[in-house]
Amino acid sequence: MGSNLFWHQQDVTKRARQLLHGHKSFVIWFTGLSGSGKSTIANKLDRSLYRKGISTYILDGDNIRIGLNNDLTFSQEDRAENIRRVGEVARLFVDAGIIVLATFVSPYRADREYVRKLMNKTEFIEVYVKCKMDTLKARDPKGLYKKAMNGEIENFTGISDPYEVPEKPDIVVDTSMMSASVCVKQIENFLFNNGYLK
Structure with missing residues (x-):
């Protein structure tokens, strides 16, 4: 396929394009368990940066799976393909001079590292959205933990599937202890x- x-x-x-937008372009990659607050923090950060005249776009895990990646399951192989596709889309956004806020559980280090290597060295910022399991189970905004613990959802990260914690994330925010607004301030x-x- 690739030879032609x-x-x-x-x-x-x-x-x-970066000069046109007035800032650098890069990816802020939010990783963490379901319900940890990735999308909430990204949305608040997106709004804050927009008010400062900064060009951003959110690539949200659920939104991507509803559209672009609706043919993928939650097997380890399909999770890797999900992140591979998102990485390629994110690279195009960065090329267009846009700051990408990517919110994906992305449980495997190898998949996150794959995306990092698609970018120039300074174009990938890994944010680990940390949260205690007790808090996640109590919070459970989509009811997914309850379903997973009842065996209604297979391959659920943190319950029946593993999550590989980032070894050297650029930023760690702990939503068990910090509000979303404080997390956004830390990232900014x-x-x-x-x-x-600037």
């Missing part, structure tokens, strides 16, 4: 203090 395909170089470069401080945003 050639990457088409575009006249407008990533750097030119990282972005400004490390030169991602």
Whole structure:
């Protein structure tokens, strides 16, 4: 398949698009168990950055599975393919000069590392959204933990499937102890203090 395909170089470069938007482009990858607060934090961060005139887009795990990846199951192989596709989409957004907020359980380190390697070294920020299992079970906004513990959901991360905690995440936010707003402030401080945003 690939032997007759050639990457088409575009006249407008990533750097030119970044200059147009007025900031660097990169991926903020939120990983953590279901219900930990990934989407909530990403939405609040998205709103805050939008108000500052910064171009962002959220790639949300459920939204992607409803559309682009609706042909995939939750087997380990399909989870890897889910993240591979999302990584390629995220890379295109970064090339377009957009900051991507990607919210995916992404339980396996190898899959997250695959996405990291698609980007330039400074274009992937891993945020581990940490949360105690007791809190997750009590919170359970979608009722998924209850179903998983009753055997109604197979391959549920944290219950019947493993979650590999990031070994060296760029940012750790603990939603068992911190509000979403405090988490957003921590992430924004990282972005400004490390030169991602001015």
